[in-house]
Amino acid sequence: MNTPDETTATPLLELRGISKTFPGVKALDDVSFALYAGEVHMLLGENGAGKSSLMKVLCGAYSADAGEFFYKGEKVTIASTADAQKLGIAVIFQEFSLVPYLDIAQNIFLGREPKGRIPGTIDRRKILADAKRLLDTIGFDIDPSVVVNTLGVAQQQMVEIAKAISQNARILVMDEPTAALSDRETELLFALIARLKADGVSIVYISHRMAEVFALGDRITVLRDGRRIDGVRPADVTPDQLVRMMVGRTVDMTYPRNFADKPGEVLLHVKGLTSPSGISDINIEVRRGEIVGLCGLVGSGRTEVARAIFGADPVAAGEIMFDGKPISGEPDIAARRGIALIPESRKSEGLALLRSVGDNLVVSALRKLFPSGLFDPRSGQRTADGLIRQLRIATPSARQTVGLLSGGNQQKVVIGKWLAAGAKLFIFDEPTRGIDVGAKSEIFALIDRLVAEGAAALMISSEQVEICHVCDRAYVMREGRVAGHLTRNELTEENIVRLGMHHA
Amino acid sequence: MTDITKEALSPPRSFLSQDAIQLFYRLLAVFLICAVLAVLNDSFLSLGNILNVLRQASLTFFIASGLTLVVLTAGLDLSVGANVALSACIAGTVIHTTGSPVLGILTGLACGGIVGLLNGIMVTALRIPSFIATYGMLWVLNGLTYWYMAGETLHGFPAGFRQIGSGYLFGLPIPVYLLLVFLGIGTLFAQRTIWGQEIYAIGANPVAARLSGIPVTRRLLLVYAVSGTMAGLASIIFLSRLNSAEADIGESLTLPAIAAVLIGGTSLFGGVGTVFGTFVGALILTLVLNGMNLLSVSANWQPLVTGIIVILAVWLDMKTRRRAQ
Numbered sequence: 001m002n003t004p005d006e007t008t009a010t011p012l013l014e015l016r017g018i019s020k021t022f023p024g025v026k027a028l029d030d031v032s033f034a035l036y037a038g039e040v041h042m043l044l045g046e047n048g049a050g051k052s053s054l055m056k057v058l059c060g061a062y063s064a065d066a067g068e069f070f071y072k073g074e075k076v077t078i079a080s081t082a083d084a085q086k087l088g089i090a091v092i093f094q095e096f097s098l099v100p101y102l103d104i105a106q107n108i109f110l111g112r113e114p115k116g117r118i119p120g121t122i123d124r125r126k127i128l129a130d131a132k133r134l135l136d137t138i139g140f141d142i143d144p145s146v147v148v149n150t151l152g153v154a155q156q157q158m159v160e161i162a163k164a165i166s167q168n169a170r171i172l173v174m175d176e177p178t179a180a181l182s183d184r185e186t187e188l189l190f191a192l193i194a195r196l197k198a199d200g201v202s203i204v205y206i207s208h209r210m211a212e213v214f215a216l217g218d219r220i221t222v223l224r225d226g227r228r229i230d231g232v233r234p235a236d237v238t239p240d241q242l243v244r245m246m247v248g249r250t251v252d253m254t255y256p257r258n259f260a261d262k263p264g265e266v267l268l269h270v271k272g273l274t275s276p277s278g279i280s281d282i283n284i285e286v287r288r289g290e291i292v293g294l295c296g297l298v299g300s301g302r303t304e305v306a307r308a309i310f311g312a313d314p315v316a317a318g319e320i321m322f323d324g325k326p327i328s329g330e331p332d333i334a335a336r337r338g339i340a341l342i343p344e345s346r347k348s349e350g351l352a353l354l355r356s357v358g359d360n361l362v363v364s365a366l367r368k369l370f371p372s373g374l375f376d377p378r379s380g381q382r383t384a385d386g387l388i389r390q391l392r393i394a395t396p397s398a399r400q401t402v403g404l405l406s407g408g409n410q411q412k413v414v415i416g417k418w419l420a421a422g423a424k425l426f427i428f429d430e431p432t433r434g435i436d437v438g439a440k441s442e443i444f445a446l447i448d449r450l451v452a453e454g455a456a457a458l459m460i461s462s463e464q465v466e467i468c469h470v471c472d473r474a475y476v477m478r479e480g481r482v483a484g485h486l487t488r489n490e491l492t493e494e495n496i497v498r499l500g501m502h503h504a
Numbered sequence: 505m506t507d508i509t510k511e512a513l514s515p516p517r518s519f520l521s522q523d524a525i526q527l528f529y530r531l532l533a534v535f536l537i538c539a540v541l542a543v544l545n546d547s548f549l550s551l552g553n554i555l556n557v558l559r560q561a562s563l564t565f566f567i568a569s570g571l572t573l574v575v576l577t578a579g580l581d582l583s584v585g586a587n588v589a590l591s592a593c594i595a596g597t598v599i600h601t602t603g604s605p606v607l608g609i610l611t612g613l614a615c616g617g618i619v620g621l622l623n624g625i626m627v628t629a630l631r632i633p634s635f636i637a638t639y640g641m642l643w644v645l646n647g648l649t650y651w652y653m654a655g656e657t658l659h660g661f662p663a664g665f666r667q668i669g670s671g672y673l674f675g676l677p678i679p680v681y682l683l684l685v686f687l688g689i690g691t692l693f694a695q696r697t698i699w700g701q702e703i704y705a706i707g708a709n710p711v712a713a714r715l716s717g718i719p720v721t722r723r724l725l726l727v728y729a730v731s732g733t734m735a736g737l738a739s740i741i742f743l744s745r746l747n748s749a750e751a752d753i754g755e756s757l758t759l760p761a762i763a764a765v766l767i768g769g770t771s772l773f774g775g776v777g778t779v780f781g782t783f784v785g786a787l788i789l790t791l792v793l794n795g796m797n798l799l800s801v802s803a804n805w806q807p808l809v810t811g812i813i814v815i816l817a818v819w820l821d822m823k824t825r826r827r828a829q
Contacts, residue, residue, distance in 0.1 A: 310715070312714070312715060330714075330719065330721075331714055331715055331716075331717055332714075332717045332718060332719040334717070335716070335717025336717065341715055343715055348709075348711060348712070349711050349712055349715050350712055350715070351709070351712055352705055352708035352709040352712055352713070352775065353708075353709070354708055354775060354776070355704070355705070355708050355775065359701075359704070359705070362701075363701070363702075363705050363713070363716050363718070364716045364717045364718075366698035366701055366702065367698060370698050373697055373698055373699070374696060374697060374698075375695070375696050375697055375698050375700065375701050376696075377695075377696075417716065421717070
């Protein structure tokens with residue numbers, strides 16, 4: 001290995017003491033990070049550990065609240081994406097930023113097209129020739145006049161990389177670049193990375209796959225809770241040691257939970273569920289009186305499982321049994337049978353923000369409250385007032401516009417609408433996202449009471465601490481499948497992370 | 505337990521709800537227009553003229569009331585005028601050939617309803633934006649009607665049938681009774697049925713509505729079918745009032761109906777508005793046109809004035825709503 005020796009060489013890029021705070025969250029806390037020329041530097045951490053924030057600071061999308069940047073030992077500022085570009089930093093995002101209806105050459109030279117002889121025109125021949133030369137240097141054999149939206153994910157990624165190289169990028173930041181690639185495509189990407197390294201390009205590589213970390217990485221930086229935990233070389237650690245560095249997030253409090261001695265009958269039984277949204281052969285069981293966790297990394301298919309059960313995504317194969325009978329169809333059927341979905345993005349999927357608290361609280365219960373089909377505003381108001389008291393929703397009245405409430409109170413409204421509808425199974429997707437600590441504990445107390453009264457809950461959460469504290473047991477997902485099941489005794493952060501990461 | 509309930513409460517909204525304030529402004533506008541016209545022209549306040557205004561407003565209202573429901577779901581139905589023309593021509597033919605006004609009325613309503621349902625299918629099953637689906641439908645219906653009529657005019661209908669559009673009952677035109685009936689039905693449907701509530705929820709946030717268990721597709725089909733059926737109803741009243749039908753009678757109907765909906769305070773973004781507001785919108789539109797007639801202002805100015813009123817009304821709504829937030 002021709003890895004540079006960090007004791008003698010000057011880093012190509014160095015970040016010292018970077019901090020970034022968002023309202024209520026310290027995304028990065030005094031993080032230092034050194035990148036040497038021609039190395040692949042792996043960035044590791046759980047969901048929310050600060051990898052994305054660090055990446056965005058690196059490429060100038062976020063400006064850091066504190067900290068310094070050094071390029072080849074000289075102090076520089078990265079306050080904008082233009083600053084980052086000048087230093088040769090380019091990011092290959094998971095969602096590509098190519099223009100779908102332009103061809104490869106046009107995408108590579110977008111905004112920098114060589115001018116033709118007639119003013120206002122583009123030298124088409126030159127742009128194609130330049131693109132071809134560029135694609136050859138990265139070993140991508142394709143006609144540059146092919147339109148981008150006909151390309152597969154791997155090929156689009158290659159175009160992104162070619163575009164970065166054409167802008168003289170010396171530092172490439174890749175965010176889970178192999179997430180959507182086949183094994184063969186992954187091999188091609190790895191070959192390209194080796195070639196780029198040989199040319200002295202440095203790569204910051206975010207990955208959740210252990211095998212990649214050890215196969216590609218020259219060095220590894222582990223983040224947790226916005227802090228840099230350690231920097232190591234792959235040769236000096238084992239996968240288990242890395243997992244232990246990633247977990248162990250600090251918590252300020254414990255959550256109330258009265259575990260039942262023995263769970264009730266099976267309420268939800270999912271057999272071999274497969275959906276075109278990207279999940280396959282899901283087998284899950286939830287009993288009355290249980291809170292069952294559904295964990296895994298972001299993008300592992302947790303939300304897709306919830307949506308398929310609720311009928312929001314189509315089901316390609318498999319069977320969903322609810323309360324002893326099969327269920328299929330649109331969400332209105334699931335809702336009528338007693339399934340509730342509390343979606344992750346409350347504002348866009350859970351609430352009609354401009355409508356009143358009262359309107360939002362009764363919207364799912366209209367059929368139950370008014371079986372004749374005639375709506376009585378006063379009776380609807382009474383139901384809403386009752387829920388506001390029961391859930392202690394902080395609002396001046398049921399007439400208040402729901403968009404004006406705090407996140408925690410909005411979440412209570414979403415839960416409240418399903419209480420009014422008499423739901424039996426509550427599927428929570430990140431129920432505590434964007435909610436303050438006090439409201440969190442109230443929400444967990446509420447879920448605890450619901451299941452104690454005979455309901456059941458399936459809870460998706462990236463907060464592994466929460467899963468460990470409140471769940472009876474949990475399923476861990478990885479790449480669209482259930483990778484494992486953890487009983488109450490096995491439920492530790494370490495086990496969740498280990499099952500959720502790719503070891504193959 | 506924690507003290508989340510004690511967190512700072514946002515100030516309560518003003519005493520009157522947003523809808524009530526907007527309605528108040530509109531009724532004030534109606535009153536002001538009436539006052540100005542009464543001062544400027546003696547014949548404005550005559551019974552004959554007032555009944556004439558109401559009758560005119562009723563024609564716009566029938567089309568606009570169904571359209572209101574579509575707009576409440578954040579959709580648009582541009583085919584209503586063309587639908588009126590086709591439905592009127594088909595209903596007229598049925599009356600001529602069978603001699604039965606009842607059969608003709610039912611055919612007109614059914615024709616309108618079927619067209620509406622087809623719009624609904626395009627919007628839901630085919631996922632075509634309503635603006636485009638109903639715009640295409642406008643051309644299709646125009647094409648069908650012109651082909652079907654082949655330049656002919658239908659006229660001369662039974663006296664009993666003509667009563668619907670031009671007859672009186674206890675001194676009031678029959679269309680005015682129909683106006684009151686459908687204003688009542690429309691308002692009850694929107695405000696006092698669970699379907700109406702679901703329509704508001706769909707318009708406010710279609711994704712959240714679906715994930716709240718509302719059968720969005722079925723409600724949208726209903727809304728477009730109702731809009732079409734109301735166009736069918738309007739076609740009957742036109743047929744009866746004009747005592748004739750031609751292929752081009754619908755061409756000047758769609759844009760005024762949209763104007764009435766917008767002047768009435770229904771938001772094109774969905775979820776906000778009332779059927780009663782649309783009635784007031786139709787009234788304002790008719791009053792202004794009537795006033796211009798009485799004051800002998802050239803009819804050429806009418807589109808310009810309509811345009812300014814629509815822009816003003818929507819701008820004022822947006823301003824008051826923004827302030828409320």
